[in-house]
Amino acid sequence: MLIRSIGARLTIWYTSLLTLTFLILGGTAYGLLAYSLSRDMDTALNGVAQVLAQRALVEGSAVVPSDIDDLFRRFFGFSPLERHIEMFDPLGRRDPRQPPSRSSQLPLSPEALKNASQGLPTFETVASTGPYPARVLTMPVMRAGRVINLVQVGMSLDNMYKTRRRFLLIMAAVLPFGLLLAGGGGWLLARRALKPVDRMTQAARRISGEHLDERLQETGSGDELDRLAKTLNDMLGRLDDAFHQMRQFSADASHELQTPLTILKGEMEVALRSPRSSEEYQRVLKSGLEEIDRINHLVEGLLLLARADAGVLRLDLRLVELKELLQEICEQMKVVADDHSISLNLNVLETVSVQGDREHLRRLLLNLVDNAIKYTPEGGSVTLSLQSEKDWVSLRISDTGIGLSKDEQKLIFSRFHRATETRSRDAKGVGLGLSIACSIAEAHGGRIQVESTPGQGSTFTVLLPQTQA
Ligand code: ADP
Numbered sequence: 001m002l003i004r005s006i007g008a009r010l011t012i013w014y015t016s017l018l019t020l021t022f023l024i025l026g027g028t029a030y031g032l033l034a035y036s037l038s039r040d041m042d043t044a045l046n047g048v049a050q051v052l053a054q055r056a057l058v059e060g061s062a063v064v065p066s067d068i069d070d071l072f073r074r075f076f077g078f079s080p081l082e083r084h085i086e087m088f089d090p091l092g093r094r095d096p097r098q099p100p101s102r103s104s105q106l107p108l109s110p111e112a113l114k115n116a117s118q119g120l121p122t123f124e125t126v127a128s129t130g131p132y133p134a135r136v137l138t139m140p141v142m143r144a145g146r147v148i149n150l151v152q153v154g155m156s157l158d159n160m161y162k163t164r165r166r167f168l169l170i171m172a173a174v175l176p177f178g179l180l181l182a183g184g185g186g187w188l189l190a191r192r193a194l195k196p197v198d199r200m201t202q203a204a205r206r207i208s209g210e211h212l213d214e215r216l217q218e219t220g221s222g223d224e225l226d227r228l229a230k231t232l233n234d235m236l237g238r239l240d241d242a243f244h245q246m247r248q249f250s251a252d253a254s255h256e257l258q259t260p261l262t263i264l265k266g267e268m269e270v271a272l273r274s275p276r277s278s279e280e281y282q283r284v285l286k287s288g289l290e291e292i293d294r295i296n297h298l299v300e301g302l303l304l305l306a307r308a309d310a311g312v313l314r315l316d317l318r319l320v321e322l323k324e325l326l327q328e329i330c331e332q333m334k335v336v337a338d339d340h341s342i343s344l345n346l347n348v349l350e351t352v353s354v355q356g357d358r359e360h361l362r363r364l365l366l367n368l369v370d371n372a373i374k375y376t377p378e379g380g381s382v383t384l385s386l387q388s389e390k391d392w393v394s395l396r397i398s399d400t401g402i403g404l405s406k407d408e409q410k411l412i413f414s415r416f417h418r419a420t421e422t423r424s425r426d427a428k429g430v431g432l433g434l435s436i437a438c439s440i441a442e443a444h445g446g447r448i449q450v451e452s453t454p455g456q457g458s459t460f461t462v463l464l465p466q467t468q469a
Contacts, residue, residue: 006190006194006197007187007190007191007194008187010186010190011183011186011187011190014182014183014186015179015182015183015186018178018179018182018183019175019179022175022178022179026171026175029167030164030167030168030171033163033164033167034160034164037160037163037164038135038160041135041155041157041160042123042135042137043075044075044076045075045123045135045136045137045153045154045155046121046137046139047074047075048071048072048075048085048153049121049137049139049151049153050139051071052071052085052087052139052151052153053139053140053141053149053151056087056141056148056149056151057141057143057148068085076155080155080156080159082128082130082134082155082156082158083153083154083155083156084106084134084136084152084153084154084155085151085152085153085154086106086108086151086152086154087149087150087151087152088108088149088150088152089149089150090116090117090146090147090148090149090150092108092113092150095149106126106128106134106136106152106154107126108138108150108152109122109124109126109138111124112124112136112138112152113138113150115138116138116139116140116147116150117140117147119140119142119145119147120140121137121138121139121140122137122138123135123136123137124136124137124138125157126154128156130156130158131158132156132157132158132161133156133157134154134155134156134157135154135155135157136152136153136154137152137153137154138150138151138152139151139152139153196219196225196229197225199217200216200217200225200228200229200232203216203217204216204232207236209243212236212239212240212243213240214236215233215236216229216232216233216236217229218230218233245414245415248416249415249416252415252416252431253298253302253416256298256416256430257295257298257299260291260292260294260295260298261291261295263287263291264288264291264292267284267287267288267291268284268288270284271284298430298432301432301436302432304436304439304440305415305432305435305436305439308439308440308442308443309439313360313439313440313443315356315357315360315443315444316357316358316359317355317356317357318355318356318357318358319353319354319355319467320353320354320355320356320357320358320361321351321352321353322352322353322354322386322393322395323348323350323351323352323386325358325361325362325365326346326348326365326384326386326395327346327348328362329362329365329366329369329384330344330346330384332366333366333369333370333373336370336373337373337382340373340376340378341378341379342373342376342378342379342380342381342382343380343381343382344369344373344381344382344384345381345382345383345384346383346384346385347383347384347385348384348385348386349386350386350387350388352386352388352393353467354393354444354464354465354466354467355467356444356464357440357444360440360443360444361440361444363436363437363440364436364437364440364441364462365395365397365462367433367434367436367437368397368433368437368460368462369382369384369397370433371429371433371434371460372397372398372399372401372458372460373399374428374429375399375401375402375458376399376400376401376402376457377401377402380399380400380401380457381399381400382397382398382399382400383396383397383398383399384396384397385398388466389466390466391465391466392446392463392464392465392466393463393464393465393466394461394462394463394464395461395462395464396459396460396461396462397459397460397462398457398458398459398460399457399458399459400456400457401457401458402454402455403452403453403454403455403456403457403458404419404450404452404454404458405454409450409452412434412450413434413435413438413448414435415431415432415435416430416431416432417431418430418431434448437462441462441463441464444464444465445464445465446462446463446464446465447462447463448460448461448462448463449461449463
């Protein structure tokens with residue numbers, strides 16, 4: 001059966017372990033108790049037998065002494081009712097002079113007789129007439145290496161058995177009670193400790209895509225659950241940001257697509273309102289084509305970003321000669337730079353090749369050079385340079401343009417972001433150029449860095465990994 005509650009599982013584990021510990025401890029204690037009880041009894045029996053043997057040695061023959069009760073009391077601490085004292089001659093015959101035993105007589109086993117003839121004592125547990133067996137010690141009395149008598153001291157094991165049984169009864173009574181107490185206590189503690197988890201589950205259920213600003217309650221105790229709540233809250237924060245960016249991106253993309261479409265529709269409607277000359281139709285169609293180009297450019301950019309995000313941007317990897325690529329771009333952009341009276345310089349000394357997709361790298365560099373020209377006032381300059389370093393190839397596009405503040409430098413790579421300064425200048429663009437450049441650089445295992453001083457100009461550096469020989 002699958003138990004779904006951690007509290008219940010913990011309690012079961014805890015109680016099982018506790019039961020096992022109790023059983024092991026109880027078993028060990030019981031063993032030690034039984035061992036020490038029987039050792040104490042043997043020691044006491046030995047004590048009594050020694051005294052009797054000593055007296056038999058002094059008096060010449062063995063007789064059960066009259067102070068036998070005192071003797072037992074001395075060694076056992078009490079004088080038991082069920083006790084046996086017997087004296088035998090070396091052949092194992094009962095001494096006729098001794099008074100009849102207070103309890104039944106015990107037989108002298110052949111084994112004990114044999115040991116005694118060799119001068120050795122024998123401890124035996126034998127059945128008695130009572131409900132419990134008896135413990136018997138047979139000890140030889142020796143004089144000049146000869147056995148002159150045998151002393152037999154015995155006692156019923158009823159006291160020992162009763163003590164052992166009492167111990168077991170106490171254990172059997174205490175164990176379930178202790179387990180119940182410990183198990184119940186453990187369950188209450190587990191429930192108390194896991195209560196915040198329930199609260200977190202309920203709070204987490206309330207949080208959805210529409211309510212990502214809600215947070216789990218943090219207790220501030222710094223324990224595991226508090227740390228979990230903090231981690232989940234951090235994660236929710238990141239999700240919230242991602243959702244926000246996604247919504248912003250969709251809104252911006254729709255807006256950027258809507259503008260050219262509205263212009264296109266407006267121009268066509270106006271053109272259709274009354275008959276026009278063929279020149280006028282041509283002008284409207286040309287303007288319409290420009291808007292379609294804008295839409296096309298935008299959709300291409302969005303598609304590239306979507307593919308890069310999904311990790312499926314396909315790169316046609318070949319060895320690309322960068323000096324040649326930069327020269328080509330310079331030639332292409334020269335007309336635009338001239339239009340803005342900006343000098344476009346190429347400062348390349350070495351021939352360097354990297355493994356890359358030529359078309360994508362071309363698009364990346366065109367975006368950067370286009371920006372550099374766009375954001376540089378008339379009379380300024382834009383310089384392209386190429387440098388090969390240890391692990392990287394760096395392509396630098398420097399301009400003497402309007403520059404960027406430190407805050408703006410952090411934001412310009414975000415999609416659809418355009419610096420305030422730029423927007424007020426009414427430069428054309430939608431704010432996707434740098435995001436696309438960045439995605440292309442990253443797809444090649446590289447990155448883009450920016451250094452800029454407002455009013456003095458900016459340098460964008462594209463770092464691409466060196467191609468291994
Ligand atoms: P945009 O279409 O607006 O040029 P980009 O993603 O290419 O979009 O650039 C984002 C913003 O970064 C621009 O709007 C501009 O504010 C800033 N920027 C980019 N390149 C430069 C540059 N060379 N000098 C100053 N600002 C720049």
